[in-house]
Amino acid sequence: MLSLFRFIAKHIAYLYFLLYCGxxxxxxxxxxxxxxxxxxxxxxxxxxxxAEQLSNFTGLFTLRQDNEQLLLQNARLxxxxxxxxxxxxxxxxxxxxxxxxxAWARQFKLARIVDRRFSATDNMVVIDAGxxxxxxxxxxxxxxxxxxxxxxxxxxxxxxxxxxxxxxFMVSVVSDxxxxxxxxxxxxxxERIAHMEHVPVSSPLKVGEQIxxxxxxxxxxxxxxxxxxxxxxxxxxxxxxxxRLAVDFSSLSYVLVSPAKPSREKIEIMNGDTxxxxx
Amino acid sequence: MVMLVLVQxxxxxxxxxxxxxxxxxxVFIAFISISIGQKTGTTYGFAAGxxxxxxxxxxxxxxxxxxxxxxxxxxxxxxxxxxxxxxxKRRMYYIAATTALLLGNLLQALLNDPLSLPLYVRLPEMVVxxxxxxxxxxxxxxxLVLNKLLKD
Numbered sequence: 196m197l198s199l200f201r202f203i204a205k206h207i208a209y210l211y212f213l214l215y216c217g218x219x220x221x222x223x224x225x226x227x228x229x230x231x232x233x234x235x236x237x238x239x240x241x242x243x244x245x246a247e248q249l250s251n252f253t254g255l256f257t258l259r260q261d262n263e264q265l266l267l268q269n270a271r272l273x274x275x276x277x278x279x280x281x282x283x284x285x286x287x288x289x290x291x292x293x294x295x296x297x298a299w300a301r302q303f304k305l306a307r308i309v310d311r312r313f314s315a316t317d318n319m320v321v322i323d324a325g326x327x328x329x330x331x332x333x334x335x336x337x338x339x340x341x342x343x344x345x346x347x348x349x350x351x352x353x354x355x356x357x358x359x360x361x362x363x364f365m366v367s368v369v370s371d372x373x374x375x376x377x378x379x380x381x382x383x384x385x386e387r388i389a390h391m392e393h394v395p396v397s398s399p400l401k402v403g404e405q406i407x408x409x410x411x412x413x414x415x416x417x418x419x420x421x422x423x424x425x426x427x428x429x430x431x432x433x434x435x436x437x438x439r440l441a442v443d444f445s446s447l448s449y450v451l452v453s454p455a456k457p458s459r460e461k462i463e464i465m466n467g468d469t470x471x472x473x474x
Numbered sequence: 475m476v477m478l479v480l481v482q483x484x485x486x487x488x489x490x491x492x493x494x495x496x497x498x499x500x501v502f503i504a505f506i507s508i509s510i511g512q513k514t515g516t517t518y519g520f521a522a523g524x525x526x527x528x529x530x531x532x533x534x535x536x537x538x539x540x541x542x543x544x545x546x547x548x549x550x551x552x553x554x555x556x557x558x559x560x561x562x563k564r565r566m567y568y569i570a571a572t573t574a575l576l577l578g579n580l581l582q583a584l585l586n587d588p589l590s591l592p593l594y595v596r597l598p599e600m601v602v603x604x605x606x607x608x609x610x611x612x613x614x615x616x617x618l619v620l621n622k623l624l625k626d
Contacts, residue, residue: 208512208548215520215541222527223534231533238528242483249484 288449303337303451304328309353311447320344320356322450330354333414335453341420341441342366342408343450354452359421360386360444368421368438369409375400376409379421379438386444389422391436396429406438416455475518478502479525486611493591494604499526500578501612503540504547504571505620508563512548519544532586539581543574560621567620571612575605 203210225231254261289305306324324330326349334346336356344358345366357364360381368379368391375398377391394400404424408415426437482498489495499522507515523540527533550570552558558566583593583600591599 208516208545211513211516212541212545215516216538219520219523219534219538219541221534222537226532226534234528234533238531238533242529242531245480245484 303453304330306330306354306450306452308448308450319361320358320447320450322354322356322452323352324452325350325352325354327351329454330452335408335415335419335455336450337419337453338442338447338450340443341422342415343442343444343447345414346452356450358444359389359440359442366415366421367409367411367413368406369417370400370404370406370424372404373399373401375404376411377436379406387440388425389438389440391424391438392433394434394436396432396434398434400424400427400434400436402427416453419453475502475522476525479522479529483526483529489607491607492599492603493596494579494600494607496607496611497575497578497604498608498611498615499523499540500543500575500608501571501615503544504574504612505567505615505623507544507547507574508550508552508566508570509623511551511553512545515544515548515551516541517544535582535585538585539578542581543578546577547571547574549573564616564621567616568609568612572605572609575608575612576601579604579608 222231285307289307304324306322306328308320309323310321312319320336320343322330322336330346330349332346332349336343336346336358342359344356344361344364346354347357348355359366359379362380362382365378365380367376369376375394377394379389379391381389391406402424406421406424408417408419408421410417420441422438422440424436425439426435428435478499486498487495503515503519503522506518519540519542520537521540523537524533526540527536530536547570550566550573552563552566579601580597583596587596
């Protein structure tokens, strides 16, 4: 017995080592047991809590840098959102413009308005379709609602449009039910109201009639809606007629360009006879 | 010891280079082993491992590693009655710490693989780099605190 105690005393460190190793290995084996798992989980919770506090504290030192990064990130995200919103609204508008167009308008070229000047004296529209897209001068520009204007200048990728609401614009029109002919023009003032000229006082034209382009136009195909008669007042020889335009120029963003043009031969013979410019 | 575990766990273990970090606890256990003795060093190692494991979630392995570190460093124990010079004590301290670290890191690398690294990556990174980093920390500790305690 004494020798056993001596042996133990001599090798106590080894015994400790074996005991601790045994306990450690046992703990490793019992790692998944409920009690040990609960201790482990508590330890991890405490660990996470302390780490969070430390992280909060150290975060104070990097606050300025973090803020700058966040601002930068915000700006990046904001610009992305803006761009995506714009693309979405462009796509919607384009889809609406093509789906609302009547069947005969499907062959038209769709163009986006990229610039416009709607001042009291100089109203001009620029679209993003030019000679490359097959646009040429004197083509009719319209929307599914009605006539917008006429192409007067073309570059490779852009075209300038003389809109209906320009004092230099004129187009030959006809009413739908009484077939009254006249010349549509616009003077400075209300952008929704144009005037129909050269209609004699004897004309049977009534308020509410729809006005469309006539066969006599030198650039527009016939039948394009222009507007509706809203007021008729009689003068000595001719009537003063106000036409409410079909197109709302204030919210115009997409247009259709008609590739169809009246016969060149007809235009030449009309110009030769009268010497008048295109209407 | 609890303070040391907290410092190790929340500060020093974040100094990671190639998956390895310095081990302040191993240096401390080695110091206890050479200055007090193998039995005490082993017990300290086991206790430190248990506390450390409580935070890391791997109680058994941490306790085993601590025990092995304390026990192995205990072979280089310098008894007070040996009247060893401080140069010898210093040499023993470095040898004990290096041995404890090598064995402890080897055990960790073999039994613990949280990053699923292959063994040929784990072994050199944890054993070699971990030991070098810990020894740099051990040298600093020695210069700052431990040499005064050993001389006493």
